[in-house]
Amino acid sequence: MIDSPANWLSVKLGEVTEFKYGKALPASDRDGVAYPVYGSNGIVGKHSSWLSSAPTIVIGRKGSVGEVCFSNEDCSPIDTTYYVNSFDFFDPKFCFYLLKNLRLSELNKSTAIPGLSRQDAYELDICLPSICEQTRIAQKLDELLAQVDTLKARIETIPALLKRFRQSVLAAAVSGQLTEEWRASAVNLSSAHQLHQQLKHSHEAEGGHARGNASNPTEEAHDLSPNDLPASWDIAEMRDICVPGRPITYGILKPGPELEEGIPYIRVADFPGNKLNPANIKKTSPEIDLQFKRARLITGDLLLSIRGSVGRLIKIPETLEGANITQDTARLSISPLVSTTFIYWVLLADSTQRRMKNATRGVAVRGINIGDVRAIQIPLPALEEQTEIVRRVEQLFAFADQLEAKVASAKTRIDHLTQSILAKAFRGELVPQDPNDEPASVLLERIKAQRAAAPKAKRGRKASA
Numbered sequence: 001m002i003d004s005p006a007n008w009l010s011v012k013l014g015e016v017t018e019f020k021y022g023k024a025l026p027a028s029d030r031d032g033v034a035y036p037v038y039g040s041n042g043i044v045g046k047h048s049s050w051l052s053s054a055p056t057i058v059i060g061r062k063g064s065v066g067e068v069c070f071s072n073e074d075c076s077p078i079d080t081t082y083y084v085n086s087f088d089f090f091d092p093k094f095c096f097y098l099l100k101n102l103r104l105s106e107l108n109k110s111t112a113i114p115g116l117s118r119q120d121a122y123e124l125d126i127c128l129p130s131i132c133e134q135t136r137i138a139q140k141l142d143e144l145l146a147q148v149d150t151l152k153a154r155i156e157t158i159p160a161l162l163k164r165f166r167q168s169v170l171a172a173a174v175s176g177q178l179t180e181e182w183r184a185s186a187v188n189l190s191s192a193h194q195l196h197q198q199l200k201h202s203h204e205a206e207g208g209h210a211r212g213n214a215s216n217p218t219e220e221a222h223d224l225s226p227n228d229l230p231a232s233w234d235i236a237e238m239r240d241i242c243v244p245g246r247p248i249t250y251g252i253l254k255p256g257p258e259l260e261e262g263i264p265y266i267r268v269a270d271f272p273g274n275k276l277n278p279a280n281i282k283k284t285s286p287e288i289d290l291q292f293k294r295a296r297l298i299t300g301d302l303l304l305s306i307r308g309s310v311g312r313l314i315k316i317p318e319t320l321e322g323a324n325i326t327q328d329t330a331r332l333s334i335s336p337l338v339s340t341t342f343i344y345w346v347l348l349a350d351s352t353q354r355r356m357k358n359a360t361r362g363v364a365v366r367g368i369n370i371g372d373v374r375a376i377q378i379p380l381p382a383l384e385e386q387t388e389i390v391r392r393v394e395q396l397f398a399f400a401d402q403l404e405a406k407v408a409s410a411k412t413r414i415d416h417l418t419q420s421i422l423a424k425a426f427r428g429e430l431v432p433q434d435p436n437d438e439p440a441s442v443l444l445e446r447i448k449a450q451r452a453a454a455p456k457a458k459r460g461r462k463a464s465a
Helices: 092-101 118-122 131-175 180-185 192-204 286-291 340-348 350-358 370-374 383-425 440-453
Strands: 009-012 035-039 042-047 056-060 068-071 081-084 125-128 234-237 263-266 282-284 302-305 313-315 329-332 377-380
Touching: 009 440, 035 056, 035 068, 035 081, 056 092, 068 092, 092 131, 092 383, 131 340, 131 350, 131 383, 180 383, 192 234, 192 377, 263 286, 302 340, 313 340, 340 350, 340 377, 340 383
Parallel strands: none
Antiparallel strands: 009 125, 035 042, 056 068, 056 081, 234 377, 263 282, 302 313, 302 329
């Protein structure tokens, strides 16, 4: 039973409104001028003629089932929609909000192609106040829901602001600005230049860097200058930052058929948005893995995407110790003389991502060659400063994460607020009752009499939709 004021009339939706069928108007036939063309989820184009005079309510029949739109202009609802443009019983805006509150999408019975039967909608129970009260309710809903939309719009800008905040933090981190005061007050700070030389000597002691078949780096892409950094910092190449004996390399060329049991291998598709998705990781045979044993992973390695979506990055967890990689990724085993987390943030900074993008080549499949990955420039402070930078970045990012969680919670509450306001309106609690209003039952009897006296309109299609 519907909870509503005593002077509201309980009726079936089909007694007081008619869902008319939209008319086919292919995109190729629309001339793009004058009147809006409505699909199931809103405006999909314009056309110089119209099907329905304003005001019109458009309801999604196929596709976005149960979506409800309101048009203050003459318009053309297409054949994936129903529309309402006769309002004998309704204030038009009240009817619009009523249909939104009915959650027509829940009437969808199709599993293959979503669809709304208007006969099902006609059987819904509704409560009908007088026209005057409908108008007051609609005006109040316009006011309140406009405020909700304003809140939504403001909330929706915050994730983009937080993204810019995080990139600003990384930009300050890799340029030395984030630790400028800390560096000025630091005592007995070790030398970044000496650290760089130590990294180089460790590779020389192992026989130096093997060039292999890697292409020469794209010189113009690697444009980091000492002038961009504090005087106490140095510039290293990515190949020097890695562990001797575990050079930067790509992995398996052809993993073969997917196996239930075998060696897991990580693809670019397995870490969208720089977050590992373990559920999608596939497995290859031990024989194929053995052919590419040089690319096996250990805990703490970094994995960089180098084809397709260049620049994605993850840190390898303990659960993937011994896994392999594909030719679309590059393994980076960071030297213990350097903070792996610091290098992680350097690689995700906009400035480094830009240099990788500038080194990206190809037409059908774009990528960065291993020679350019090895030549990626790393702004290198002393290890103590790397540690301090990581601490500050993680502290600021934790603050951003907390704020993001609060924003998500607020967005959920605002989304619920719309339904809460609508529910309150249709319980008769949103505006005060006026005893001078004509009872809805009087209106209903008058219109029933008018309809009984008028010839019955012929329907073009069956009511069952």
